[in-house]
Amino acid sequence: MSGLIWFKSSYSDAEGSECVEVALSWQKSSYSDDEGDNCVEISTGPRAIRIRDSKRKSGPRLAVGAPAWAGFLTYITAA
Template identity: 55%
Template sequence: MTLKPTAGNASELVWIKSSYSDSSNGHDCVEVAPTPDTIRIRDSKTPHGPQLRVRPTTWADFLAYATADAR
């Protein structure tokens, strides 16, 4: 899996999406924006909509759980 930055200016968060998110509609994905204190998560179809914020350790735990069957 690789992460691809999405467009935006330097003063904004840098949103990234997984290369696994490629589909017939490139906007059907979840995007994340890491900061030192939080990982922000949003639906790419509604970039100005609600965001979920979790601690980096919580995100790491989620990724370990989500990828456990993929190994």
């Protein structure tokens, strides 16, 4: 499961002994080039869809709510 990134819940205690961790799994776009360098990756979660550049995995990320993501998908598939 090397593609998973684990995040500690904000409800965890300060010592980290009682916590919940959630995993994000990133998926590359089907429009990615053969080397996988020129693409967008997304990770879906219960509250947000996270988007990042595959070349900058630890770089900036964008998080949007499910309604905004659905609107975006509707827009790009209609074009």
